[in-house]
Amino acid sequence: MICMIKSFLREVQKGKGIEGKLIPNVFASLVTSFFILGLLYFAKFRFIEGFVSDYGFFLFFGVLIYAFLCGVLLQVRNFGIFPCMSGMMIGMTLGMISGFISGYIVAATNGMFIGSVFGMAFGILIGIISGGRCCGVMGFLEGTMSGFMGGLMGAMTAFMLFNDNLRLATIIVSLISTVILFALNYMIYIEGKQLEGKDIDGMFFTIVFTFVATTLTTWIMIYGPRSGVFG
Amino acid sequence: MKNNAILGLGIVLIFVVGAYFVFSSLGPSNSGAILNEPGTVSGDVQKVTLSVKDLNYYPSKITVESGKPVELTLDSSVTGCFRAFTVRELGVVKYSKKPSEKIIFTPTEKGIFRFACSMGMGYGTLEVK
Numbered sequence: 001m002i003c004m005i006k007s008f009l010r011e012v013q014k015g016k017g018i019e020g021k022l023i024p025n026v027f028a029s030l031v032t033s034f035f036i037l038g039l040l041y042f043a044k045f046r047f048i049e050g051f052v053s054d055y056g057f058f059l060f061f062g063v064l065i066y067a068f069l070c071g072v073l074l075q076v077r078n079f080g081i082f083p084c085m086s087g088m089m090i091g092m093t094l095g096m097i098s099g100f101i102s103g104y105i106v107a108a109t110n111g112m113f114i115g116s117v118f119g120m121a122f123g124i125l126i127g128i129i130s131g132g133r134c135c136g137v138m139g140f141l142e143g144t145m146s147g148f149m150g151g152l153m154g155a156m157t158a159f160m161l162f163n164d165n166l167r168l169a170t171i172i173v174s175l176i177s178t179v180i181l182f183a184l185n186y187m188i189y190i191e192g193k194q195l196e197g198k199d200i201d202g203m204f205f206t207i208v209f210t211f212v213a214t215t216l217t218t219w220i221m222i223y224g225p226r227s228g229v230f231g
Numbered sequence: 232m233k234n235n236a237i238l239g240l241g242i243v244l245i246f247v248v249g250a251y252f253v254f255s256s257l258g259p260s261n262s263g264a265i266l267n268e269p270g271t272v273s274g275d276v277q278k279v280t281l282s283v284k285d286l287n288y289y290p291s292k293i294t295v296e297s298g299k300p301v302e303l304t305l306d307s308s309v310t311g312c313f314r315a316f317t318v319r320e321l322g323v324v325k326y327s328k329k330p331s332e333k334i335i336f337t338p339t340e341k342g343i344f345r346f347a348c349s350m351g352m353g354y355g356t357l358e359v360k
Contacts, residue, residue, distance in 0.1 A: 015234040023234045027241045034248060057256040060249055112351075160350040163317040163324065167256060 008189045018078040018197050019189055022071045025202055029070040029210040033063035036214050048222065055221055057167060058105040059214075061174040065101045066213045068181040069094065073130065073209065074202040075188040079195050082134040086191045091131015091143030093184050097177050099123015099150025100157075102213075104173060106220055107155035108166060111227025115155030118220055122213075123147025263340030264321035267300055276335075277301045281316075282308040283353070288346070291355030297341050303334040315349035318357055324349075 011019040037059060045051045076082075076090060103119020127143025161169050277295050281288050281303065288309075295301050305314055305327050315326045316334050321344055325334045338359040347354035 013234055013238075020234065023237050023241070027237045027244075030241060030244060034244070052252065053256040056252045060252040064245065064249075162351050163315075163319055163347060163349045167253075171253075 004190065005186065008186050011189070018075055018192070018199060019185075021074060021202060022185065025074050025206045026067045026071045028203055029067035029206050030063070032207050032210040033066065033214045036211065037063070037218070040218060045222070055109055055218075058108050058170065059218060059221065061170050062101060062105040062217055063210075063214055065097065065174060065177050065181070066210060068178055069098055069126070070206045070209060072181055072184050072188070073126075074200075074206065075185060075192070076130050076134055077202060077205065078197045078200050079188065079192050080134065080198065082139075082191060082195070084135050084138050086187070087131060087135025087139040088142040090134060090184065090188065091127050091139040092146040093180060094130040095123045095127025095143040095146035096150040097180060098126040099147040099152075100154035101173070101177055102217060103151040103154030104158040104170070106217065106224070107158040108162070108170070109221045110224050112155050112159040113227055114220065114224050115158060116152050118217075118224075119151025119154045120148050121151070123149075123151045263338060263342075263344075264318070264323050265337040265339060266323065266325070267335040267337060275299050278304070280304045280306055282306045283310070283313060284308075286353070288313070288348075288353045288355045292358070293346070293355065294358045294360060295338060297338050297359050300335055300337045303336075304330055305334070306330050311348075312350045313348045313353045316346065317349055318344050318346045320344045321357075 008019065011017055012022055014020055015023075037056075041051070045055075048055075072090075072094060076094075081087075082090060099119045099122060102122040103115045105115075106118045107115025124144050124147035127145075127147035128140055129143075131139030131141075131143030133139070157169070157173075158166065277299055279293055279295070279301060281290070281293075282305075283289060303316065305316060307330050309330075314328065315324070317324045318336075321336070321338060321340065323334070323336050323346075325336075326349075327334055338357075341359050344357045344359065345354055346357045
């Protein structure tokens with residue numbers, strides 16, 4: 001197991017093969033997100049009182065997880081088809097994490113309803129893209145169900161922690177999500193040994209995905225509807 | 232080597248941007264009210280009793296004066312998470328097990344604040360004049 005992890009890390013470090021493209025893609029996603037947020041901040045959001053403290057904190061952790069999601073999506077797109085068991089695990093993990101995090105950060109600023117709706121929509125979409133694409137109807141179902149569950153759970157967790165240690169919980173939740181996504185990267189690497197990859201670049205997809213996810217999340221957080229408890 | 236450089240740059244970027252957002256969001260807590268222990272306040276105490284009606288606090292709008300202690304009672308109709316009364320912006324967070332356990336605080340900041348239960352299920356407005 002440790003030997004395999006070492007071998008995976010070497011591949012990631014060497015910059016060859018699909019695992020070698022993980023770091024550049026995650027980095028590109030981060031740069032794209034920070035660039036969009038910086039641009040929007042200087043153009044519009046600096047006039048919103050308390051933007052950095054009220055929204056910036058949650059947006060930062062949101063875009064961080066979106067960047068790690070890009071890494072896994074790159075691997076999934078590279079291999080295309082997976083055995084049912086692996087495809088279901090991929091669809092479930094991606095749907096759950098993307099739904100949970102997006103629902104969590106939106107609910108932290110806008111309340112449970114809009115957080116749940118956004119989390120479910122985002123989670124189901126990612127779950128279908130990943131699970132449905134790589135192993136058919138089983139992956140599709142797994143991705144849909146996990147996105148549905150993750151979106152609701154993320155929003156509910158954030159809303160219930162609102163009067164408690166919400167910010168500390170955000171850091172913990174993000175750390176756990178990062179470890180899970182990294183483990184999924186490793187799982188796909190192991191599974192991919194028996195499969196033939198396309199060796200795609202993926203940079204364009206990463207930038208477009210990040211652009212859409214970041215702008216949509218930011219727009220909903222700032223201009224989206226709010227529940228009564230947020231005034 | 233190329234990937235190592237990108238990785239290093241990425242880690243630095245995450246820490247710098249993350250530290251900026253994390254430290255910017257650390258605001259002062261419990262700055263707008265003084266929490267008092269029962270029996271420690273005397274004189275002009277503003278007494279407020281909250282109950283539950285239509286699955287929310289009743290009354291959902293409270294008006295109090297700044298600088299004077301507020302003695303809040305959650306009556307026997309208030310149950311579950313509704314008994315954990317919070318005014319987040321003033322730093323008031325207190326769990327009252329039974330109606331005899333009063334929540335006493337002195338608001339020092341004027342304005343309109345949201346009060347809620349710990350899970351945000353019930354909520355209302357506290358106006359400090």
